[in-house]
Amino acid sequence: MKAAESIEVPATRATVANRSVSRRVLLASTIGSAIEWYDFYLYSTASALVLGPLFFPNQSPTAGTLAAFATYAAGFVARPLGGVVFGHFGDRIGRKSMLVLTLLIMGVATFLVGVLPTYEQAGIIAPILLVTLRVLQGIGLGGEWGGGVLMSGEHAPANRRGLYASFPASGFPLGLFASTMVFRLVADLPEHQLLTWGWRLPFLASIVLVVVGVFVRLGVTESPEFVRVQQAGGPVKVPLAGVVKQGPRPVLRGAFASLGLAMIVSVYSVYLLSYASSGPAAAQGPKVLNGLLIGALLEALLLPVAGLLSDILGRRPLLLFGYAVCALVGLVAPQWLLSGDQTLIILTFVLAMGIGHAAVYGAISAFLIDMFPPEHRYSALAVTYQLGATVASFGPLAAAALAGPAHTAVPGMFLLWGCLTAAAVAVAAERTRRTGRASAPSAQPSE
Template identity: 85%
Template sequence: MKVAESVEVAETGPTRADRTVSRRVLVGSTIGSAIEWYDFYLYSTASALVLGPLFFPNQSPTAGVLASFATYAAGFVARPLGGVIFGHFGDRIGRKSMLVLTLIIMGTATFLVGVLPTYEQAGVLAPILLVLLRVLQGIGLGGEWGGGVLMSGEHAPLNRRGLFASFPASGFPLGLFGSAVVFRLVSQLPEDQLMTWGWRLPFLASIVLVFVGVFVRLGVTESPEFVHVRETGGRSRVPLTGVFQQGWAPVLRGAFASLGLAMIVSIYSVYLLSFASSGPHDGQGAKVLNGLLIGALAEAVLLPVAGLLSDLLGRRPVLLFGYTVCALVSLVAPQWLLSGDQTLIVLTFLLAMGIGHAAVYGAISAFLIDMFPPEHRYSALAVTYQLGATAASFGPLAAVAIAGSVHTATPGILLLWGCLAAAAVAVAAGRIPRPGEVSARPVRQEAERTGTA
């Protein structure tokens, strides 16, 4: 095939994707993503509810929360490393094999958390092992996110890339919902049973989900854009270098846009969950978990809608709308979550997660994909998305440290506003490439180099 013909394939190939193949890719990416986020956010929910006294018992209540949030952040710190490692091999070997491997890593680490000894049983070794497994989780998830959205986005018709790429993003609220459901169920146990063996059950159950996810992912086909790059000899020896050779502007814009996205999750589903669970009303923790469950379900439904709207209206207006909604809801979120009123609690998560975060998350995958060519796209998503997510992971830790013993949500809300403002500026500044515009660039450059265009 001549390179001139390759340009045609690169620009139109995904639009000819067989519907059955596309459907299988969407299902495989979404199920795998849901399982990995379930594994990852099991720890997040547990860190807000039970892990402090189990693994950091010789601390004041505030110090215990700080310690558990620090291990929560450790998983995010490891995500860029996982992103770079799996991004490199995803750009060199392929997206599919990396997705299977990351799922196995995540599932194994999550299962092992469920068999860890507590501080009472093993002393200081217990929190050390917990942190190591959390780091392993972060490495796995760091490689999974980029591969999942690329498999869906690169199989998509160019005018529906936002819709296709939003489906694996739906794995986040589904995983968050699943982790919250199981902790809601085990929290019904008497406290002595919950703190001895009940908290382990959600972690142990993840191994079953991993077998299901691996089976599904083994049945999907490789990304057509990656196959085209491989067949035309467009793969780079070190794909990460191509990311920075493209320029710092897309990297910084992607990282700040991702920072806003991830800070919404850190503040609403971790920091405010912990803040509101210690409120003055009976059953406050259960009410907040109920609200988070409903918000997660709403987000799972609305994420594809946001992805489709980003195809119809553009990525920028959908992203800015989502940032704005989350910022405005934060003005009343602490009061509503502490009110003890289940309706207000549910409304908080419906607006912030179900609408605001859904808008951002539904559009950001295609936003990032559009900015980078396929030969180093996996690595580019690792650098941009994972750096933003890692910085946001310190939000709960920083907010608790600033508040100290004072029961206030103000530090967390201010951090959220600062990150959302930075994200909005990054999205609003500069030109956003049209779908497929950057994708065809390396093929055209090859054509010019060989003189076959």
């Protein structure tokens, strides 16, 4: 009996210790991710509301909006570069150090946006500096996403990877909620105050969040799967070469699945926000911000539920459901947003962001993790996800260019195309076990 107790106690202590480590990792990944997304989408909200007249004033309203959206897209164009660089060192040196570095890059760039001179104050140098800082934001976020989900997903039990990986994904709606909330507050300022100093406050406040995020992330342990790679002979010299050797199919699948995910965000949180805040629909702007706030908060609550369901039902059912909901709502969203009915406006974002995007985002992290071995997983996730997100970032720009001042329902068609493409990829993907891992031919499929 005593011998049995002497064995059980260390095992119990080890289990408690492992759970404590996992909780710290989940907390650090979620907080850091929320801060990075706050920084990134703070710029997105500002591009829809104030950056056009401040940095591109000598243009028509439509041309100013296009220019602001182009700088928004510049951050996405830089994300694959950040993915390649930080993915390489994340597979070579470790996940933890890269997460701290990406958070610092993103936070400093965001803070500096808040102290930039406007076009009226500095001329052409102002938009040049703005684009430069946006590119730095993109580089930082390009390395953040893969590392954040890996730290959580690689600490997870084998049958709960979807749940664990969904926690850093929750950082996206939390960051979106926070960035939208602060701009909702400053948007109530008189226009002169908003355009002179009010818009700067959300950017300047980000430096406080960065200090908190860095402190939290410095306290976590390295990914156990990366540690095992080191113990088994060390990381590969060129992780990206391993991604290439694995063949184009998983990379393309990951990129197209991510395209649908990012297209949803680009259309709902950027283009439609601008759509309902300018021209004849300008009066609906505050109501749309309210709807976006509610949708983002609901998504933050439902993302872990979606992650858990992807562990139980499989990744593909969640992906297909989410893409379908977002595509269908996109066809009626312009009319609902222009209706002036706060209930319909809230329903737009509750269905699209709170439910549809939550289902996709809750499943896609583990869906991508399971495609690649840990030796080059950081590089693979960073590249595939950022490629899809980069293409999707041109959705608002293309929609604004085609719609012009008439504000047609073009975004619904863009969204439908992106979601259908991503859904087709999910259908074509290899069948998965209930854990989401690629199944052997003899394994029981989950679908």
